[in-house]
Amino acid sequence: MxxxxxxxxxxxxxxxxxxxxxxxxxxxxxxxxxxxxxxxxxxxxxxxxxxxxxxxxxxxxxxxxxxxxxxxxxxxxxxxxxxxxxxxxxxxxxxxxxxxxxxxxxxxxxxxxxxxxxxxxxxxxxxxxxxxxxxxxxxPRILEFEGGHFAKSSTDFLNLEELPKLLLFIGGGYIAFEFAHIAARCGAEVTIVHSGESPLENFEQDIVKHLVSATKDLGIKLILNTDVTAIEKVDGQYRVEGKCAEKTEYFEAEAVFNSAGRPxxxxxxxxxxxxxxxxx
Missing domain, CATH: 3.50.50.60 (FAD/NAD(P)-binding domain)
Structure with missing residues (x-):
């Protein structure tokens, strides 16, 4: 020993x-x-x-x-x-x-x-x-819902051989925003789905407002108050289920990324x- x-x-x-x-x-x-x-x-x-x-x-x-x-x-x-x-x-x-x-x-x-x-x-x-x-x-936090294993990590994003045209990020933290801006500037369509009323809750909210505005100017869709509850693979793409109160929405993506935090x-x-x- x-x-x-x-x-x-x-x-x-x-x-x-x-x-x-x-x-x-x-x-x-x-x-x-x-x-x-x-x-x-x-x-x-x-x-x-x-x-x-x-x-x-x-x-x-x-x-x-x-x-x-x-x-x-x-x-x-x-x-x-x-x-x-x-x-x-x-x-x-x-x-x-x-x-x-x-x-x-x-x-x-x-x-x-x-x-x-x-x-x-x-x-x-x-x-x-x-x-x-x-x-x-x-x-990366383990996503416990059905199909959670389909979500890729931030490491996967940084090693993409090709950038998908349609991306979705689960969670509205700084990792999601950084990568979403990168992808959008490269021409991809990007959606961020966040469970809270505001993204980046632990950051100065006046700055967050400016970031949210810049995010929307890039064409990034920011979906708030929505919990992702399932990911399904359909014809080589992904169908993401999100629930907001009593309403269920579905989002399509070529790649889904887990940005729901890192324990x-x-x-x-x-x-x-x-x-x-x-x-x-």
């Missing part, structure tokens, strides 16, 4: 920072991640999203200036954007792992489960540590065996 001063579950920005700082102080450190090293932000979130947004912003600026110095609105080439984005994503995991190796940090590439308060099962290995850090991030990725860690209290 390997023993460490500190062992970290998750190699995103939080886990990476802790691992490298602890190693710099002379502590023995191990880290694991069942996904490629780098975490959501670098590989499946903020950074690749910014690359894609950059191209769509150029088109948006050109459209605003059309007739005022700009004569041609450029067309967004989705395949080229994806290929360009991937050049940044692909280089991150080996670069991060090389940094760990340089700092004397042991690396693992498996999921972890607690066996006790200081012992973990990491793939086929068992490790003990004086301190165990949970930096496992979050994952913490802790529920497969067997936290009870380590006497760790948590809520769902």
């Amino acid at each position: 390997k023993e460490y001063d500190v062992f970290i579950i998750g190699s995103g920005m939080a886990g990476m920072t802790i691992a490298n700082k602890c190693a710099s102080k002379g502590l023995t450190v191990g880290i694991t991640d069942e996904l490629p090293y780098g975490g959501t932000c670098a590989l499946r979130g903020c950074d690749p999203k910014k690359v894609i947004i950059g191209a769509t912003e150029v088109r948006d600026f050109a459209k605003r200036l059309n007739g005022n110095g700009i004569d041609t609105i450029p067309k967004v080439n989705w395949k080229d954007i994806m290929a360009f984005k991937q050049t940044f994503v692909d280089e991150m995991p080996p670069k991060i792992e090389k940094g760990y190796e340089k700092n004397g940090i042991d690396t693992f590439h498996s999921s972890a489960k607690f066996l006790s308060d200081n012992t973990l099962e990491v793939g086929n290995d068992k490790v003990q540590a004086k301190k165990i850090v949970i930096a496992s991030g979050s994952k 913490p990725a802790i529920f497969d860690l067997d936290l009870d065996k380590a006497n760790i209290a948590y809520t769902k």
Whole structure:
């Protein structure tokens, strides 16, 4: 059994920072991640999203200036954007792992489960540590209704080989709005279905009003006070059922995306065996 001063579950920005700082102080450190090293932000979130947004912003600026110095609105080439984005994503995991190796940090590439308060099962290995850090991030919320498995994740959106012409997002959070704007600027028809009276409830509502206005100006349909209750696959497309009070509506889409929130990725860690209290 390997023993460490500190062992970290998750190699995103939080886990990476802790691992490298602890190693710099002379502590023995191990880290694991069942996904490629780098975490959501670098590989499946903020950074690749910014690359894609950059191209769509150029088109948006050109459209605003059309007739005022700009004569041609450029067309967004989705395949080229994806290929360009991937050049940044692909280089991150080996670069991060090389940094760990340089700092004397042991690396693992498996999921972890607690066996006790200081012992973990990491793939086929068992490790003990004086301190165990949970930096496992979050994952898409599981949609419990019928056909929920048909909904794709934000990661799937960032890896689309081709952009569907008709998209629907379940949930009116910031991920839905960011991706909806990207898709709309690329010429897709987009619908956001949100269960609440207002999207982005935890954000400053005056700013949200301006965002909603800009969203509608892009032609994005924003459906509020509607709970998605089922997704059905019909002839290669999807039929989404939404209920508002006593009324049932149906929406058609080539692709449906789950943007209904991201709970913490802790529920497969067997936290009870380590006497760790948590809520769902």
